[in-house]
Structure formats: C-alpha cells, structure tokens
Amino acid sequence: MxxxxxxxxxxxxxxxxxxxxxxxxxxxxxxxxxxxxxxxxxxxxxxxxxxxxxxxxxxxxxxxxxxxxxxxxxxxxxxxxxxxxxxxxxxxxxxxxxxxxxxxxxxxxxxxxxxxxxxNWLSWKKGFDCCRKLFNLDAVQSIATSSPLTTSLGLHTLMLAIYLGKKFYLIDNIHQLNSLSGDACLFSVPTFLLQSSNNHNIPPNNLRTIFLGGGTLTSQGIKKIKQQFPQVKLFEFYGSSETSFISWQDITNGKFKSSAGQLFPNTQVSIGLQQEIIVTSPYLI
CATH class of the missing domain: 3.40.50.980 (Rossmann fold)
Known part of the structure; x- marks a missing residue:
C-alpha cells in the first residue's frame, strides 16, 4: 500500500x-x-x-x-x-x-x-532544482545514463529524470544513443565514452549535452570525445555520492589545468585544522 x-x-x-x-x-x-x-x-x-x-x-x-x-x-x-x-x-x-x-x-x-x-529527499530535490536551472534541463526531452542504477550516478540520473518529467534511458552501448527521443542529455563517466572513441561509426543521434563525473578527464580525452560528438556541450562535475554535488565546469572548449571548476550554488569548501577538505552545502542534508 x-x-x-x-x-x-x-x-x-x-x-x-x-x-x-x-x-x-x-x-x-x-x-x-x-x-x-x-x-x-x-x-x-x-x-x-x-x-x-x-x-x-x-x-x-x-x-x-x-x-x-x-x-x-x-x-x-x-x-x-x-x-x-x-x-x-x-x-x-x-x-x-x-x-x-x-x-x-x-x-x-x-x-x-x-x-x-x-x-534524504529534500536534499536531492534541491540538487535536482539546481541542475534544472543551471543546465537548462527544461530544454531536453530525454535523460540517459551509462552507469548502473546501483551506483550513485545511475540512481541520481534516474530520479532526476523522473522528477523533471523526462524519459529515462539506461544504456550500456554507445550505439543506443541513437534510440534517445527528442533533445537528450547523457550522464556518464569518462571511461565509457573513451572506450568507444575508437569506434568511428556512431550513428546520428539527438544527444545535446554530456555530463561527466567519476574520473578526471584530460585535454586529450576531451578532444577525443568532441571528435565523436562535435554537436554536444560537455560538462565535468565532482560529487553525486556521499559528497553530493560540489563543483562543475563547462569543458566544451577545454578546461583549466588543476581546476575543479566553480562551486554549485550555496556550496562552501574550506580547509580544516588537519588540512582536511570540508564541504558544506544544502545537497548534503
């Protein structure tokens, strides 16, 4: 019940x-x-x-x-x-x-x-509302992920899509991007796309934005992904599991060296007495 x-x-x-x-x-x-x-x-x-x-x-x-x-x-x-x-x-x-x-x-x-x-739900809702506004997710019809639903990124993408009224896809093959309906975005990890970078026969698709987390992306990696998907905007972010979202950056045209981008709204990072990194944000409740 x-x-x-x-x-x-x-x-x-x-x-x-x-x-x-x-x-x-x-x-x-x-x-x-x-x-x-x-x-x-x-x-x-x-x-x-x-x-x-x-x-x-x-x-x-x-x-x-x-x-x-x-x-x-x-x-x-x-x-x-x-x-x-x-x-x-x-x-x-x-x-x-x-x-x-x-x-x-x-x-x-x-x-x-x-x-x-x-x-808890309210912390995730705040994160979803933030992503919706920050990345203009109202403009997409489909949201996909290549990460299993038992991972933080996979589960986050699923619930984000359901909450925003988008069609959710779980993909495990780069060619499945061709099945995405309407303008779409993908939440993934660098290894998924870089392992597919040797395949030059990716069919035309509706992918407009790629969000990458779960691993640092090099300049060479960004170049490979852009060669495969020249039409997409590319973002890198940090967080989504126990830390929740911390920072993000638009890396469509490359990224700054040794930079994690800018903090998500209302997120604060400080260094503690033992040189530990302390993160506080509304997405950690």
Whole structure:
C-alpha cells in the first residue's frame, strides 16, 4: 500500500498528476508512462508492506524491476540500501532513520573501505532544482545514463529524470544513443565514452549535452570525445555520492589545468585544522 506522502518523501503521486500520460521509462525497447510505472509500483508494494527490517537491501539487476522496487520500498515508508554490492557487514539500526532518509547508498571502495552514506529527499530535490536551472534541463526531452542504477550516478540520473518529467534511458552501448527521443542529455563517466572513441561509426543521434563525473578527464580525452560528438556541450562535475554535488565546469572548449571548476550554488569548501577538505552545502542534508 502506498502511504500518504510527507514533505520529505519522493512525491510520486504529485508527479503522476502532473505527467501521468507521459513516457517516463524506456526499458528493453518498451516505453512506460507515469501511470504504468505507478501501477507497477503499487503491485510491488505488497512485498514491502509491514516489513520489520525497515532498511531493505536492493541489488536487483533488471532495470525496470530495480526502479519499481526502489520506488515501492520508498512509498511503503521503508528505506532502500543500494550499491553495486551489499553485504551483511553494515549494521544499520533504527537510530539511523532519525533524519528520515530517502535511501542509503554504498560507496564503491575504490578510494578506501566501502562505507554507507544517506540522502534524504529534500536534499536531492534541491540538487535536482539546481541542475534544472543551471543546465537548462527544461530544454531536453530525454535523460540517459551509462552507469548502473546501483551506483550513485545511475540512481541520481534516474530520479532526476523522473522528477523533471523526462524519459529515462539506461544504456550500456554507445550505439543506443541513437534510440534517445527528442533533445537528450547523457550522464556518464569518462571511461565509457573513451572506450568507444575508437569506434568511428556512431550513428546520428539527438544527444545535446554530456555530463561527466567519476574520473578526471584530460585535454586529450576531451578532444577525443568532441571528435565523436562535435554537436554536444560537455560538462565535468565532482560529487553525486556521499559528497553530493560540489563543483562543475563547462569543458566544451577545454578546461583549466588543476581546476575543479566553480562551486554549485550555496556550496562552501574550506580547509580544516588537519588540512582536511570540508564541504558544506544544502545537497548534503
């Protein structure tokens, strides 16, 4: 059963009223409208109603099932724990729910021990509204990502698209860009596009903007991507997982050396007494 939405809960019913008949998900060659997605979520809620655990691990590989399960867990008043892998070593208790989180995520562990981070809905909503205005996302009809939904970038792109009333695509092949409808943007990592840079037969597509995170992009890498996609605007950003968004820069015509660009609005960075980097922003709540 879908419970009454609170201020800090993802507003699925409000989005249904606003975008009901519009396509929201493209999965396995089939489009699903907000109404169709809502019905799938309603069906999935039966498995999560009255769950004693409250924090539910979500490692589903099938994209459509992941999406419906994620939303169903949230809509039943429970909390998803997502990650590319989820083990039993993370001891999350009810006390961790004091801030009414939207979900719990798991870092990859590439720069240290994997750790759990949390987001609540209002912090992500502020980030979505910021991206919408900053990058003129009202002008696009489709939003795609090449990152798995169990990653912070993949999940962020999914929920951004649903919140803004765009059609969401999850792609794992550069040629799938040809299937994007209307003007589109892609959230990806440099390795995905650079691994495809040797393929000179990318078909014409509607891609207008590429956002890249999850790795530093060199000047040579930017040149390779622009050769493949001369029509796109190219942005690099830092954040989206436990740090949330910190900074961004337009690198369409190259970038400044040793620069992380400019801070997202209302974000502040300082150096602590132990020379640690301290980030404060409305996207970290």
């Amino acid at each position: 879908i419970k009454t939405e609170s201020k800090n809960q993802f507003p699925l019913k409000d989005l249904l009223t606003k975008f009901g008949s519009q396509p929201v998900i493209s999965s396995a060659g089939k489009d699903y409208t907000y109404w169709q997605l809502f019905k799938l979520v309603q069906k999935a809620t039966k498995r999560f109603d009255n769950n004693s655990e409250k924090i539910i691990k979500l490692t589903e590989n099938d994209p459509l099932k992941f999406i419906t399960d994620f939303l169903a867990i949230v809509q039943t008043g429970n909390y998803p724990l997502i990650g590319s892998f989820v083990t039993d070593q993370f001891d999350l208790k009810i006390k961790d729910l004091a801030t009414e989180p939207f979900f719990f995520g798991l870092t990859s562990g590439t720069t240290g021990q994997p750790k759990v981070y949390r987001r």
